[in-house]
Structures are given as C-alpha cells and as structure tokens.
Amino acid sequence: MSTRYFVPRDATARAVGADAVAAALASGVAEHNHAEIVRNGSRGAFWLEPLLEIEQDGKRVGFGPLCADDVPAILALEAHEYATHDRYLGPLEQHPWFAAQQRVTFMRAGLDDPLCLESYLARHGFEGLEHAVHLSPGDIVDEVTRSGLRGRGGAAFxxxxxWRTVLEAEAGQKYIVCNADEGDSGTFADRLLMESDPYQLIEGMAIAGVAVGADRGYIYLRSEYPDAWQVMHTAIAKAEAAGYLGQDICDSGRAFHLELRLGAGAYICGEETALLDSLEGKRGVVRAKPPLPAxxxxxxxxxxxxxxxxLAAVASIMADGAEAYAGLGSGRSRGTLTLQLAGNVRHGGLVEVPYGCTLREVLDTFAGGTRSGRPMRAIQVGGPLGAYLPESLWDTPLDYEAFAAAGGMLGHGGVVVFDDTVDMAAQARFAMAFCAAESCGKCTPCRVGSVRGVEVLDRIIAREEGARNLALLEDLCDTMxxxxxxxxxxxTPNPVRSAIAHFPEDFQ
Amino acid sequence: MDTERLLAQLLCQYQDTPGGLLPLLQAIQEDLGYIPGEAVPAIARVMNCSAAEVHGVISFYHDLRTAPGGRHTLQVCRAESCQATGGRELEACARDLLGVDFGNTTADGVITLESVYCLGNCACSPSVRLDNDTYARVDREGLAGLIASLRQGAEDTA
Incomplete structure (x- = not known):
C-alpha cells in the first residue's frame, strides 16, 4: 500500500514554514517503503499553511496549519486515528472554506506537483489547446467572446x-503578452496560479497565439516573485519539450514560442503600455493611447x-465551452471572481466565487474576522488605487458595474482588511506617497500632483487650516x-477621496 | 572570470535579443552585484543606444543599482496589506535594528535595507524578503532573529 504526502512548495507556504515540515516528513518517512513526498502547489488556503495532506487508498486528508514538530506524531497515527489529531482537517474539498467556493480557474491549484505534466494532462490539461488548434482563428475568438470573459487585471475589458482587433490587424508579426506584474498590495492570485498550475497559463497563451495569429509570446513577471519565476521557467521548458510550445504545437503545424521576462521592481510596469516599453528594454514609461496595443x-x-x-481562464473556456463559463456570474460580469483575502484577517487566502455575492457575504463566509480580534473598520478593495470602503458599503454586490456605482472598483480582486486602529489620514497620505514613488513621470498631474498631495495631506494631518487644505486636496484630486x-x-484619488468621504473624523 | 571578460560575454549574449537592454542589465547585476558605471559606454555601443538611455533605464528601475550592496538584501514590505498588520512598526523596527534608513547598507557591509511594495504574501502579512526567501507574519522578535543570524553568519565567515 503506497502513501503519498503533499506539502506545498508555494512561496507563502514556504514563508510560514512548509520547507521545515517537508524536511521533517522526509526524515520521518525514510524508513517506510512505498512513501512518496510531493511538493504540490498551494490550494490557496494560506491560513491553513503549512498544510500536509496524506493520500492512501485514493483517500486524501489534510492536517494544518502544522509546524515541523507536529510531523512525527502524525506519522505515528494509523489512518483510522487521523481524525483524533487536533489539526485534522479531513478531505480539503469538503472543508467548509473550500465547499463554499466555486473553483474554475483554480480548480487544479494545490492538487499536484505543479511541474508534473502527466498530472496536468490527467486533469484535462491541454484539452482546450488541442480543441483550439482544430478551429479557425475566428471561431476561437468567437468562443472567447461568447464566454463573456473580461480582463482580470483590473480594467475588465x-x-x-x-482579440478580434488583433486578429483583424494586418502585420507580419504579432505578439501575445502576459501581464504577470501583479503589483497590487493584497493580491496574489497570479502568483498562486503560476506557482500551482503553470501549464494552464501556458495553454491559455498558446490558444491566444493560435487565435490571433501570433507566433511569439512573452510573460512579464515581477522580480518580487522568485518562486514563480522558477516554476514558470521550468514549466515552459517542459511544455516545449512535450510539443505544446515551439515550432509545431500539438502537431498543428502552427508555432508559438514563449519567453519569460523579469520585471525590475517598478509598479507602473503593471500598466500595459509601460509594460510594453519595459519589455522593449526601455524605461517603463506609459504611452499615450491611441494607438492601442492591439x-x-x-x-x-x-x-x-x-x-x-x-489567459488561464481561456484554457477552461476552450476545453469546456463558452456556455459553461458564461453560465456563471451576474449582470455583465460572467464567470468566476477571484478574491484575495488579505491584511488583517484570520483566514487569509484565495477565494473563487461566482460574481454577484456581496463583500459582506464573502467576509462572513471566509475571512474569519480580524487577526487582531478587533472590529473591522475599513476595507480596501482593488489594490492601492481602490477605494477604502466603510461598513455601510460592504453590502455592495461584487461585480464590476455595481462596484463602480458605489464609487469603488474590483480591480484585480484584492481585499485588504483594516481594523479600528487604522488611521485613515495616514492611509490617504500613503496613497499619494506611493504614487509619487512609483509614477513613471511622464505626465505632470501624476508626477507633480502626487508630491503636492503628500504635502497637502501633511498639513491636514498637522491640523493646519484644515478646511482650506481639504478643499485644495479636492481640487488636486480633480486634476489628477x-x-x-x-x-x-x-x-490615486480613489483611496484618498474615499478615506476623506467615509472617515472624515480622521481628518479633523 | 574577470569583470571585463564577463561583460564581453554578456554583451555578446544579449546584443541580438529584442528588447535586450533590461535583461542585459539584470544579468550584469546578477553576476557582479551592481552595474559598474565604467560598463555603460560599452553597453550603449553594443545595444545601439546612447549612454544617456542606458543611464535612464538603470535609474528608472528600483531593482538596479550602480554601487555594490551589502552581502544580503533585506526588503521590508511597506504596502497596505502589511500596514494593516503592523507593517509600519516593522519598518521602524528594521531601521532601529540595522541603524540605517531604507536604501542604505549597514556599516559592516552585511545588510542592505530596501523598501518593497508587495511580495504577494498578503494572506500572512507582514512580510519581509531576505535575498530570495520570503518570511511571513514577521514581528519585532522574528526580524531581530533574522538579522542576528545574518550578522552571526558574516562573523563566522570573516
């Protein structure tokens, strides 16, 4: 009887001690025969990491969060005794935190060794690409259009x-560029996907290449993600060797070459035109649009x-059909929404749910309250450019249009929770200071406005001529x-204005 | 390998790479720890751009440096998720413990302290990155322990 042990190799799992757990496991199972230790990706329940899963006779159960010292006691248990352990979680799929989710894009996350191609294929990997190479480019684009998929980086285009625009453009060379410069604080979905299911991204990019007639693609990955770099780098090489990338993908006669490029610590390179300049080897300066990158x-x-x-979602859309994807969601927001619960929460991690549930429902179901035990006061949704929401707005449905109507934005789905010790004037000041530090410098409202914003906020915080300086700040926000x-x-005015509007007591 | 030969080899490797200037600079820094000012004219010549453009790229990106850093780089995340979990205190604590401000290297040359805006470890904030390892839920004691182990390691190898 063979036993498989799973300890994630994900960056956050490692940051909370997964390597020590894996080492304890390796020395503990050394004397057992038929034992295999798999360094899988994470399922995204980071509050349960380091997580250990044990698979025997087709049954897989979890324990967590663990430290290395817990391992010998667990190894000493017989299978029928597992449930007596105080860190026993049962089968993770049935755990309430996962059972309440609807995993589509993150369906495979954390199940296998992310680099094991056989595991990816066994879980319907590359079926979308195999299907796509038998379709005409126009049919692929139609399928993606029918799915209602909108860009997940934040702009929701x-x-x-x-894709249609690029397909119809006449050019000898076209490109697919994956924006993996996930710079928003409170977000880690791209990182988790790349570290736990890298072939899905590769598959999505190859489909995009076939669909628009591009034979070359780049992944622009931020340098803050060294683990993701390692995984993607190896995954690309293995996909190439297996014929899913390269000169003749899936024996279709079509080529798609994929290259991984590293960012260099500039937040602005998450903006698509700055990213393109950076990929061209230049300063990551924003371009005026038009012309559109398409x-x-x-x-x-x-x-x-x-x-x-x-791009990852495209793989499942091509495998399962546009209708399956479009069948999920609400209003014009189709498919699933990936939220990342971060900041001061007890149960931080990645949650994938259909669009349309409210922020409060998500928090009540998944967040487990604040880690500090104090009441929540403000929640910033959508990264550093997203609004700070007071409790009165937590019943807003989580879809693009409803959030925009409430003065917020979903962005890339980051949810950063602050307790009642937060100083909202300091948060507003940080928003301006961050913009000043990360502005590419091309346009004056951003480059100079953010510096002036910090100065005005400093005067407001020092209680100098409050009303006059608040009016000046409002005027500056208008200009920006x-x-x-x-x-x-x-x-950048979003977090500033929302902090002033919803938490005025912090500015008086 | 001496610096000149290494540079020549890297220039040769990247000169035909489309958009190769940034990867070239990253490769130089990876091998030398920084980008020497003396290398700029050769880089400009081979990459077919002006020295000003090379300087422009180097100075734009936070990761790139023109002088050697410490033996180790400690990045403290200063973004919102970490702020929500005591990150501001951790920033102050890092300054205190190292006796330098962000962007500087300790007098013994062991540690360079840098700001970083998000390590993608936000479910378990606050976070720091030490070289290529990320640490989660870091408090004052945790940070002090990390720094002490680096200093100890530096003494042991000295």
Missing part, C-alpha cells in the same frame, strides 16, 4: 473584442496584452483624475 503594441506590432488569470495619462495618477 472584454477579451474577445481585444494595433501598435510590442515593437510597434499588434499585441494582445492580458492578465495571467484572463481628469488629466493623468493612465490609471496610476487617475485613480
């Missing part, structure tokens, strides 16, 4: 429309720029919103 993108050629989750070249300067 319809993916099919973008017409003149990388090296001036028609380019699809999509987020990691957008309407005159900045991209979302960095244009949306």
């Amino acid at each position: 319809p993916t099919g429309v973008k 017409h003149q993108g990388l090296f001036g050629q028609p380019t699809v720029v999509n987020n990691v989750l957008t 919103t309407s005159a900045s070249l991209c979302a960095m300067g244009g949306l």
